[in-house]
Each structure stands twice: as C-alpha cells, then as structure tokens.
Amino acid sequence: MNTPRRRQRWPLGAGAAWVGAVLMLAGCGTPGDAPAVEPTLPPGVTVELIQLRADVAPRHAQVHVTNGSGSAITIGDVRVEDPRFGAPAARVVAGRTSTVPAGRSVDVRVQLAAVDCDASDDGEPVVVLELLADDGSTEVTASASDPLGFVAPLHARECLKERLTDAATLAFTGFTASAPGDPAALELTVVPTGDGAATIVGVQRTNLIDFGGATVAGAYPLDLEIEPGAGPSVVELPLVPLRCDPHAVQEDKRGTIFDVRIELDGRPGEIELFVGDRMRGEILSWVAAWCGFGG
Known part of the structure; x- marks a missing residue:
C-alpha cells in the first residue's frame, strides 16, 4: 500500500x-x-x-x-x-x-x-x-x-521514432464520430521535416479498433513515401470497433495506441502512436454509442 x-x-x-x-x-x-x-x-x-x-x-x-x-x-x-x-x-x-x-x-x-x-x-x-x-x-x-522484457523493445521503438523525425513527424490530429454501422474517421497528419526519407507502410489495428474491410494483414495500408521537400499529408483512417463487449471499453488500456509500420534506411520497424487523452475519450464514447451500450 x-x-x-x-x-x-x-x-x-x-x-x-x-x-x-x-x-x-x-x-x-x-x-x-x-x-x-x-x-x-x-x-x-x-x-x-x-x-x-x-x-x-x-x-x-x-x-x-x-x-x-x-x-x-x-x-x-x-x-x-x-x-x-x-x-x-x-x-x-x-x-x-x-x-x-x-x-x-x-x-x-x-x-x-x-x-x-x-x-x-x-x-x-x-x-x-x-x-x-x-x-x-x-x-x-x-x-x-x-x-x-519491455525495456529493450521500448528503447528500440522510441529511438526509431526519434530517428524518424529526421524525415517526418506523425500525429493524430482529428477524429470524426459516425452513426452505428458506418466507419468513423481518424485523421493522421504526416509532416516532412526535409532532412530524410522514409515510408509509412501502414497502421495496425488495436485490441479495440479495426479498419473494416480495408485491413490487410492486420493493418491499414498506406505506403506513403516521404521525401525531402514534400508537403504535409493528411490521411483519414476508417475506424470500426473490433469488438462490442462493454468491458472492452470500460477496461481499455491500449485500444487507442496504434502501432505504425515504417521503413527507415531500408529497414522495417514499428513505432507507437497514441491519440492523446482527449481524443481517446471521444473514441471510447463513439465505440460505446456505435455498439449500443453508451449512456
């Protein structure tokens, strides 16, 4: 205690x-x-x-x-x-x-x-x-x-994310809820920094969120090439709940932390990207309403 x-x-x-x-x-x-x-x-x-x-x-x-x-x-x-x-x-x-x-x-x-x-x-x-x-x-x-065994993978992911900033910064910048049965939209903004190149390969589903029929091998494919001098890119990810049992929302811990697959210096890797506390609340409320057990 x-x-x-x-x-x-x-x-x-x-x-x-x-x-x-x-x-x-x-x-x-x-x-x-x-x-x-x-x-x-x-x-x-x-x-x-x-x-x-x-x-x-x-x-x-x-x-x-x-x-x-x-x-x-x-x-x-x-x-x-x-x-x-x-x-x-x-x-x-x-x-x-x-x-x-x-x-x-x-x-x-x-x-x-x-x-x-x-x-x-x-x-x-x-x-x-x-x-x-x-x-x-x-x-x-x-x-x-x-x-x-969490420290070594955390160190590797975060150092990969730090190296990625030579090519671009990534952030979830908006969320639009939807009616039950329709996909919501999660906005991913990629801003090139002008100092390097990389590929944003795709975004993996979580234990709570899927991308519906757009999912390939557990991820939403992007294959977004980042080149020095390019302008910002905004991608809308179509979200649907992966599951609709109430305790999945009530006990959620990682449902809004997405693994992003990238390629940097010719090597594949993954970074974690969190939607942030405010957007997490919006997404969990949308899942509850979409699934029919929201207040």
Missing part, C-alpha cells in the same frame, strides 16, 4: 534490525579499515521492473517489490537507473512511502525518463530503494529483472 510520505517506523523485527545493523557498520569504520560492504536488500526481498498496459500511454513502469523476509519493510524514495534512459526514473507521486508486510508485494509506480539513443538495447535496470527504520534510513541497490 502506498501512503503519503512521512517517516513511518518499523516495528522492531528482522527488517528494522537489518537496517540498524547496516547503519551501525557504516559508522564504525576507522582509517585503514577495509572498505565497508555496500548495503544490499534484506534476505528474501526481491525487485522486478514491469510495465502494465495502463502504464504505456503515460510512460510509467512499476517497481514490484516482494517481501519474502519475516518482517515488514518500509520504502521511502525509489529510483530506477538504466543506461537506456537519459535520467533515473523516480516515483510518480514524490514523497510517498510504501509499507510491505512480510509475505506480501507492492508495486511502486515510477515515471520513465526519455530514452538515451546513444545506449544499446541490452542494458540492465538497477533499483535503488530507501529503506526506513526507527533508527534512520539507508539506501540499498539491487539489480532488477525485467520479466516482461
């Missing part, structure tokens, strides 16, 4: 005693002693870095902390350091603390920084946790697994 930040105190137990021991050891050295051992997680505590469907649009991630020790732990500041990002990821809500009872887990939401495209895709995340106790606090550092 995440709570507003205040210096919560552990009941005396294994976790609090562990932090106290680390603090005592850190302060008892004398000149000439061997270097102090870096503090690590209490035995039985593990961390993972995951990204849920709801985290994709705002570029959040979750630090999943599992407390397999015999005592509760309290976590203050959290940051994720990874060479694939230009800065550490920190708590979305600064100043909060999270108490993790023994045998339980907690997810701490962090905000991802912009990617660093000078870094390779094969870096590894490291999580730094501030552990709070009655007699103070200490920072511990631990390697974090990425069980869903």
Whole structure:
C-alpha cells in the first residue's frame, strides 16, 4: 500500500534490525579499515521492473517489490537507473512511502525518463530503494529483472521514432464520430521535416479498433513515401470497433495506441502512436454509442 510520505517506523523485527545493523557498520569504520560492504536488500526481498498496459500511454513502469523476509519493510524514495534512459526514473507521486508486510508485494509506480539513443538495447535496470527504520534510513541497490522484457523493445521503438523525425513527424490530429454501422474517421497528419526519407507502410489495428474491410494483414495500408521537400499529408483512417463487449471499453488500456509500420534506411520497424487523452475519450464514447451500450 502506498501512503503519503512521512517517516513511518518499523516495528522492531528482522527488517528494522537489518537496517540498524547496516547503519551501525557504516559508522564504525576507522582509517585503514577495509572498505565497508555496500548495503544490499534484506534476505528474501526481491525487485522486478514491469510495465502494465495502463502504464504505456503515460510512460510509467512499476517497481514490484516482494517481501519474502519475516518482517515488514518500509520504502521511502525509489529510483530506477538504466543506461537506456537519459535520467533515473523516480516515483510518480514524490514523497510517498510504501509499507510491505512480510509475505506480501507492492508495486511502486515510477515515471520513465526519455530514452538515451546513444545506449544499446541490452542494458540492465538497477533499483535503488530507501529503506526506513526507527533508527534512520539507508539506501540499498539491487539489480532488477525485467520479466516482461519491455525495456529493450521500448528503447528500440522510441529511438526509431526519434530517428524518424529526421524525415517526418506523425500525429493524430482529428477524429470524426459516425452513426452505428458506418466507419468513423481518424485523421493522421504526416509532416516532412526535409532532412530524410522514409515510408509509412501502414497502421495496425488495436485490441479495440479495426479498419473494416480495408485491413490487410492486420493493418491499414498506406505506403506513403516521404521525401525531402514534400508537403504535409493528411490521411483519414476508417475506424470500426473490433469488438462490442462493454468491458472492452470500460477496461481499455491500449485500444487507442496504434502501432505504425515504417521503413527507415531500408529497414522495417514499428513505432507507437497514441491519440492523446482527449481524443481517446471521444473514441471510447463513439465505440460505446456505435455498439449500443453508451449512456
């Protein structure tokens, strides 16, 4: 459970005693002693870095902390350091603390920084946790697994999108709803930047939105060539709901995030393009009305 930040105190137990021991050891050295051992997680505590469907649009991630020790732990500041990002990821809500009872887990939401495209895709995340106790606090550092394997693909997509800006910028710029049975129109605007060439191959359907009979191999074909000096292009994508069960709209997380297939420097790739919060609301309302379960 995440709570507003205040210096919560552990009941005396294994976790609090562990932090106290680390603090005592850190302060008892004398000149000439061997270097102090870096503090690590209490035995039985593990961390993972995951990204849920709801985290994709705002570029959040979750630090999943599992407390397999015999005592509760309290976590203050959290940051994720990874060479694939230009800065550490920190708590979305600064100043909060999270108490993790023994045998339980907690997810701490962090905000991802912009990617660093000078870094390779094969870096590894490291999580730094501030552990709070009655007699103070200490920072511990631990390697974090990425069980869903989301960081490397995210880095690759966003760096591809950054490289694409040498040729063009892409954005969804308008939406026109339709009556039930007729396709709506989603406006995609492509603005050449004059510095490179690329091909916008097509736009893939989502788990909520399809393009009706215009879909080929799961995508709406465009084959739009971008050349230096060309003017802007506006394409209207014909939208129809892929499904009409109410919970698909009520629980939507990625239905308005479209994968766009491109070719850049002769190589195929994909970028993600979100319609934005305002247009997302318009599209979800249209799906509900089109399917007959809107208010």
